[in-house]
Amino acid sequence: MDFKDKVIWITGASSGIGEALSRELARLGARLILSSRNTNKLETLKNQIEKDASSIHILPLDLSAAPDELSKKGEEALAVHGYIDVLINNGGISQRSSVVELDLDVLDRIMKVNFLGAVALTKAVLPSMIERKYGHIVVVSSVMGKFGTQLRSGYAASKHALHGFFDSLRSEVYRDNIKVTLITPGYVKTNVTLNALRGDGSKFGKMEPGQEHGTSPSDCAKKILKAVKREDEETLIGGKEIMGVYLKRFFPKLFSRIIRRMEVH
Numbered sequence: 001m002d003f004k005d006k007v008i009w010i011t012g013a014s015s016g017i018g019e020a021l022s023r024e025l026a027r028l029g030a031r032l033i034l035s036s037r038n039t040n041k042l043e044t045l046k047n048q049i050e051k052d053a054s055s056i057h058i059l060p061l062d063l064s065a066a067p068d069e070l071s072k073k074g075e076e077a078l079a080v081h082g083y084i085d086v087l088i089n090n091g092g093i094s095q096r097s098s099v100v101e102l103d104l105d106v107l108d109r110i111m112k113v114n115f116l117g118a119v120a121l122t123k124a125v126l127p128s129m130i131e132r133k134y135g136h137i138v139v140v141s142s143v144m145g146k147f148g149t150q151l152r153s154g155y156a157a158s159k160h161a162l163h164g165f166f167d168s169l170r171s172e173v174y175r176d177n178i179k180v181t182l183i184t185p186g187y188v189k190t191n192v193t194l195n196a197l198r199g200d201g202s203k204f205g206k207m208e209p210g211q212e213h214g215t216s217p218s219d220c221a222k223k224i225l226k227a228v229k230r231e232d233e234e235t236l237i238g239g240k241e242i243m244g245v246y247l248k249r250f251f252p253k254l255f256s257r258i259i260r261r262m263e264v265h
Contacts (some may be wrong), residue, residue: 001086001227005029005031006079006086008084010022010034010035010088010090011035011061014037014042016217017044017090020220021090022045023049024225026053032056033055034046034059035061035073036091037062038060039060061089064109064117066152071124074125077124078128085135087135087138088138089121089139091117092114092140092192093113094196095198106197106199106234109201130173130176130178133177134177134215136179137179138180139183141159142185142186143241143244144156144211145162145184146163147245147255159241167180181227181231183224183227183237184234185238186214186215186239188211189216189217193206194207210211
């Protein structure tokens, strides 16, 4: 895929991986639709990169909104250029709390933002892609979509759900020439742990060591776009932490012992 002049909708675009993807795609001449809750940050980003992008449209949205509201956002996105070539479901929120301390309303918010929000936006643009017989759905998941660790039950559950849903979708739309790529990063140096939710919904507010020394958002974005260009079904991005995926698959009991003994943050 040549990204020049492609219409690409990115959620979670105001910071972290989403911001880095926006910058890189602008450099490659894409036509961007940028979404997040933070309109001010989106406007600042637009002003910084609009000299490179073919065009940039700001579309604020909250992924925890009701499904009908997200469907309307999908209609607004489609109305900008008449179609979407690539939807990058990147927006999300993390969690740091035990299962015992995790309020169900906080779990509900995590599932809405990380899973149902991505599903709602995908369903909103999918009929248009099927009609055109062209499109690419990209989902930024996590290694937590492959295994769970302490204090991340809700986050892991939401990411596992993404893999099940979008693996199924891929098989359904293959004949419509629609690609589905799952991105599975390990540690990326973003503010995700700072903004993670405690069991009561308050912010965790700490930068974890793994995050601090993780892959840079810029490097992660470039690897994501390489995977999209190759039309990969799934790609792992990160350091030694991604070995957990293989340990879980081939040596599950050893993996469980390692996870139980890990220092938690």
